[in-house]
Amino acid sequence: MPLSWTGQPWAFDLKNLLIVILFGLAFWSGLFKNKWRRYIFFGASLAIIGFYANACISIASLGAIPLGYFPPLRANPVWWILTMGTLITIIVLAKNIWCYKLCPFYAMQFFLNKVSGTRIKLPPYISAHAPRTASFLLWLSLLTIVLTRNPALGSFEPFSMAFSLNGEGLQWFLLPASIIGAFFIPTFWCRYFCPLGHGLNKILSLRKIILNKRPRTQEG
Numbered sequence: 001m002p003l004s005w006t007g008q009p010w011a012f013d014l015k016n017l018l019i020v021i022l023f024g025l026a027f028w029s030g031l032f033k034n035k036w037r038r039y040i041f042f043g044a045s046l047a048i049i050g051f052y053a054n055a056c057i058s059i060a061s062l063g064a065i066p067l068g069y070f071p072p073l074r075a076n077p078v079w080w081i082l083t084m085g086t087l088i089t090i091i092v093l094a095k096n097i098w099c100y101k102l103c104p105f106y107a108m109q110f111f112l113n114k115v116s117g118t119r120i121k122l123p124p125y126i127s128a129h130a131p132r133t134a135s136f137l138l139w140l141s142l143l144t145i146v147l148t149r150n151p152a153l154g155s156f157e158p159f160s161m162a163f164s165l166n167g168e169g170l171q172w173f174l175l176p177a178s179i180i181g182a183f184f185i186p187t188f189w190c191r192y193f194c195p196l197g198h199g200l201n202k203i204l205s206l207r208k209i210i211l212n213k214r215p216r217t218q219e220g
Helices: 014-025 035-054 059-063 077-093 098-102 104-116 124-148 159-162 171-182 188-194 195-219
Strands: none
Touching: 014 035, 014 077, 014 124, 035 059, 035 104, 035 159, 035 188, 059 077, 059 124, 059 195, 077 098, 077 124, 098 104, 104 159, 104 188, 124 159, 124 188, 124 195, 159 171
């Protein structure tokens, strides 16, 4: 009998190619030592990953992995490039290239603060307790994802709304607050509230702890 179905075609297009190029350039350390090269790269990340592809990683991207939710590679190569590429880079190379190089929302905050030219320093006790706030938001997000088994419900970051203008509930308050905060405090959201960045840094710290304990175990 003749086949009435076809396999899933590859959805690899221009935006995926551009994201692969940016991902590769993120490993070039000399790129970020030059002021104007760094500005051009952040502008490209903002334009391509943010507005063109709207392919930001969120806490839902990480929370979906323990639940076994993996999108098909052929249908969603961007997820595999950014999410799995970031995790593999952290585990293998001990580098978090997403937060301070590829993230378009970081680039947006970076340029907003450059436009305002204002750098307000918060009191030391606020900066000291900031990681606790991010830890609580990370715990709350992952708990929601595990209990509901729906990664989308645990994601409240303003990333997607910032570039697609399509958000729900709390995002309508978080996006203006993070944008206004970025005018006066550099990378306001990243420093004090981002659960994704805090989660990636936790994975990086866990990797360092495991590697530091390994020689002692072998000696014992």
